[in-house]
Amino acid sequence: MGSISARRLAKEYKELNSDECPVGIKLLQADDFETWIIAIEVLGETLYKDEKFALKFRFDPQYPISSPAVQFVVDEKYQAPLHPHVYSNGHICASILGEGWSPVLSVPAVCVTLQSMLASCKKKERPEGNDRYVRFAPDNPKKTKFMYDDDTV
């Protein structure tokens, strides 16, 4: 407590538990200011209709100056969405989670961006080199240097 992140996250916690929480987003677990789990679904006619996913956010004490580590949860209950920017271990290649991060972004803003990333998907497939990436991937997706070479998906 007392860190920059705790005060900022306390405000975001309130927002996620209010009517301001974006549609299709639900805070599942936020026991501390280090790890949050958030349910996410994409509404409307998309390739992910009726599918439910969970996102894991990990914050360090410098959040929001430093970006959160965000990945899809992969366990007995949840799978990572089949998407050209999402590896089967849940890691996501999205510029706002890496070099495109800005401290004015927030947990709800990231969730909404990922919702629209899923909503605009035209073909359900894994990224190229998925197996190789997953085999050698670090635990923390922030340690991966992704190349953002596709703005269309």
Next chain:
Amino acid sequence: MKVHIKRWHAIAQWRWDTGAADADMDDGDDGEGDVCGICRVPYEGCCPSCKMPGDDCPLIWGECTHVFHMHCLLKWIGTAASKQQCPMDRRAWVTAERKVATTGS
């Protein structure tokens, strides 16, 4: 009926002059007014590193017209990840010179 005022307390309020039109009207539902986009604390509050609002925790203006707590913005600009860009519009951050009204207009 006549009313005699026996005693009164003067109460002062201050606000940073952010140049936003009708800042007084802009309080929204939470009554908090405008907040710093980085820490989400009202401009008139202080950044998370400070204890007292006011001159010791001032605001900083960019030429892009975006306003933040100075301490919040400097923390961001001090990181390599910021590429010295404004968090709002990702333009190169240039601190704006503020003309201070000295005549109290």
